[in-house]
Amino acid sequence: MENTQKNSLFSRFSNMDRENRSVVISYSMIVVLIIFCSIFITPNFASPTFLTQQLRIASFLGIIAAGQMAVILTGNIDLSIPWTLNLSAVVATSIMAGQDSNLPLGIAVALGVGLLVGLVNGIGVAYLRVPSMVLTLGVNAVLKGITVVYTGSAPQFQQTPELLSKAATEVLFGFLPISVIVWGVVSLIHYLVLSRSGLGRKTYAVGNNEIVAYLSGIKTPRVLIMVFMLSGVLNALAGLLLAGNAGRSFNEMGDPYMLPAIAAVVVGGTSILGGSGKYVGTIAGVIIVRLLDGALNIVQVPPAAKDITFGLVILVMLFLYGRGEKVRE
Amino acid sequence: MISTRPTNQIMPGFWRHILRHFRVGIAFIILFALLGITVSLNERFFTPPVITSTANQSMTLVFAGMAQTTVVITGGIDLSVGPIISLSNSLASSMFTEPDNPLNIIGVVMIVLVVASLAGLVNGLIVVYGRLQPIIVTLATASIYSGIALFLRPQPGGYVPDVYGDLLTRRVAQILPETLFGEEPTGIAAFFQSLLNHIPASVILLLVVLIVVWIPFRRSQLGMWVYAIGSNEGAAYMSGVNVKLAKISAYVLGGFFAGIAGLFLTAQTLSGDATTGTVFTLQSIAVVVLGGTSLFGGSGGIAGTIAGAVALRLIPTILFFARVNPLQQPLWEGVVILLAVAAGASRIFTVRSRLDTMR
Numbered sequence: 001m002e003n004t005q006k007n008s009l010f011s012r013f014s015n016m017d018r019e020n021r022s023v024v025i026s027y028s029m030i031v032v033l034i035i036f037c038s039i040f041i042t043p044n045f046a047s048p049t050f051l052t053q054q055l056r057i058a059s060f061l062g063i064i065a066a067g068q069m070a071v072i073l074t075g076n077i078d079l080s081i082p083w084t085l086n087l088s089a090v091v092a093t094s095i096m097a098g099q100d101s102n103l104p105l106g107i108a109v110a111l112g113v114g115l116l117v118g119l120v121n122g123i124g125v126a127y128l129r130v131p132s133m134v135l136t137l138g139v140n141a142v143l144k145g146i147t148v149v150y151t152g153s154a155p156q157f158q159q160t161p162e163l164l165s166k167a168a169t170e171v172l173f174g175f176l177p178i179s180v181i182v183w184g185v186v187s188l189i190h191y192l193v194l195s196r197s198g199l200g201r202k203t204y205a206v207g208n209n210e211i212v213a214y215l216s217g218i219k220t221p222r223v224l225i226m227v228f229m230l231s232g233v234l235n236a237l238a239g240l241l242l243a244g245n246a247g248r249s250f251n252e253m254g255d256p257y258m259l260p261a262i263a264a265v266v267v268g269g270t271s272i273l274g275g276s277g278k279y280v281g282t283i284a285g286v287i288i289v290r291l292l293d294g295a296l297n298i299v300q301v302p303p304a305a306k307d308i309t310f311g312l313v314i315l316v317m318l319f320l321y322g323r324g325e326k327v328r329e
Numbered sequence: 330m331i332s333t334r335p336t337n338q339i340m341p342g343f344w345r346h347i348l349r350h351f352r353v354g355i356a357f358i359i360l361f362a363l364l365g366i367t368v369s370l371n372e373r374f375f376t377p378p379v380i381t382s383t384a385n386q387s388m389t390l391v392f393a394g395m396a397q398t399t400v401v402i403t404g405g406i407d408l409s410v411g412p413i414i415s416l417s418n419s420l421a422s423s424m425f426t427e428p429d430n431p432l433n434i435i436g437v438v439m440i441v442l443v444v445a446s447l448a449g450l451v452n453g454l455i456v457v458y459g460r461l462q463p464i465i466v467t468l469a470t471a472s473i474y475s476g477i478a479l480f481l482r483p484q485p486g487g488y489v490p491d492v493y494g495d496l497l498t499r500r501v502a503q504i505l506p507e508t509l510f511g512e513e514p515t516g517i518a519a520f521f522q523s524l525l526n527h528i529p530a531s532v533i534l535l536l537v538v539l540i541v542v543w544i545p546f547r548r549s550q551l552g553m554w555v556y557a558i559g560s561n562e563g564a565a566y567m568s569g570v571n572v573k574l575a576k577i578s579a580y581v582l583g584g585f586f587a588g589i590a591g592l593f594l595t596a597q598t599l600s601g602d603a604t605t606g607t608v609f610t611l612q613s614i615a616v617v618v619l620g621g622t623s624l625f626g627g628s629g630g631i632a633g634t635i636a637g638a639v640a641l642r643l644i645p646t647i648l649f650f651a652r653v654n655p656l657q658q659p660l661w662e663g664v665v666i667l668l669a670v671a672a673g674a675s676r677i678f679t680v681r682s683r684l685d686t687m688r
Contacts, residue, residue, distance in 0.1 A: 077464075079611070124671065128671065130670075130671045131618075131624050131625075133406075133614070133624060134614070134615070134618045134624065134670050134671070135667075135670075135671055137611055137614060137615060137670070138615070138663070138666050138667030138668075138670050138671060139667060140663075141659075141662065141663030141666050141667060142660065142663035142664055142667050143663070144659055144660075144663060145657070145658075145659040145660025145661065145662065145663040145664070146660055148656060148659045148660065149656055149657055149660050152656040259468060259471075259472075262465075262468065263468065263469075266465050266468075272462045272464055272465050273462065302479070302480070302483065303476075303479050303483075304476045304477070304478075304479035304480035304483070305476065305480075306476070307472045307473065307475045307476030307479060308472070308473050308476035308477065308480075309476075310472045310476075311469040311470060311471070311472030311473035311476065312469070312473065314465070314468065314469035314472070315455070315459075315466070315469045315470075318459070318461050318465060318466075318469070319459065319461075
């Protein structure tokens, strides 16, 4: 009796399509990581306090990865993450000047910067048809230049308002960090838009086959602009929280987030070619990337071993999700 | 070059030819324009020291761009170019021994080139036999290679012989024995001495690599296959192209070029640093696009990449001589890169139907 049930579970798993299977694999990976680390590294690994802290830190990456996931779903990529985030944070911090009362203005300006960058990226990709990898790379270079000019005259190490720092660091009731709530709200909206709305369906359609999507009457340029603006505004939001987390904004604060964000999206089972992937998988991808980092920090392995492990885990996950089709046409 | 663009089929031969080389041409036009500006701002540009320092500043990026080009031609992308440069640099700086010994230097160069090619081979094998997307595979291997570089060289430093640095970064006339031309050369000897005094050793290195490695590869069947699979992998397969072999060889060659970039960087900095190559990954992509190679594969080549790399390196020089506020330099650099790259890569200007602009 028990045997047949196992069989049916297994067959259900093997009958799943790639999208669902990768979600199952990625969440299993989280469980395996936690069990493995609490046995071999420290029993504290599974403690609520530790996991809460990890989730709090993961929320910054999670917000960035959400935007990146939408862009990757359309078959594009956003390499302007680091300096979109950086510029928004720097501009917002200097406008707020450490005053809680300026917080709404600062947030509005930061998100505005993010939206504007996304609009530029979107127009370049949708209408000028510049490959997104190249365009966002160039936009990133320009944003860096703007940030350097801007911080040259403004005090860049200015303190963030206390309220913003609280939003990024405070843990409510001992288990619910505010930044995780922000990530949760972003995730909920993101999930609903992708799986329940017309825009979500169009996003998948553009990623699957842009020509077919266009010929079936989807206004593909609008979809592209929307996803890039989404990515821009989420980068800005992450920039605000990261500034709050550090208590200040500073140049090159966004650099460590670009590749982990792409890695998280891919580890979460979204195809880099676009058109397939589930947002719940991306959340798992972010948590995996974060837990891996946290675990390697605890055992204090040299940075060398950390990089190597990180690369190997990405490769292993990719192989678990299955290889591509053979070229035969 | 094999091209499947519908635009090419409806155009007469001459225009097809022009269009095919149009993008590479843009790179050279930009290069010559920037060279003109540089010369007009700095009349001492054509003196041997300035030529040499310009060449040396560009050369690592030139080789990094060549590494990226071979992979991009297949329709792939290599995000591990920078880390392979770091790895080569770290490896070299850990293996040179004191006192200087020609055999040691040759051995180090050989080992670094083999290791870098192996790194490329690993990329190629995973991409081909794992049937995974190059961008993600090389993102993962980039992390691994950075780790190995950091393992070899946890702190910047190490020993690099001065003579090795001189050999690659000085002028040809400075490297040759002084007795070659006599005390005060006259006539033809004086001409050659002056000529060699104007040629940086790094340019000779580049020429040797092109003549010994790239041109034979490009002209071989393998080289043609690499372009063929970038143009249309399925069609190439159906026409009997050994897709696996061609793809893997492109990645190996990419690793090899990245190794040379690492070796040259080592000669330039005379020390090892496990993070020194990182910047070259994204810069190499920019240079490839600037050089007129399509990111979708199948077209372009090394010549444009070289022009693109030198052009990119001239920008800071021009901004310096134009007395632009140092604070604004990254901005203008970014604007020039964005405009050049976007104009070169934009597909809106060269197609007849908007469907052609979509993949």
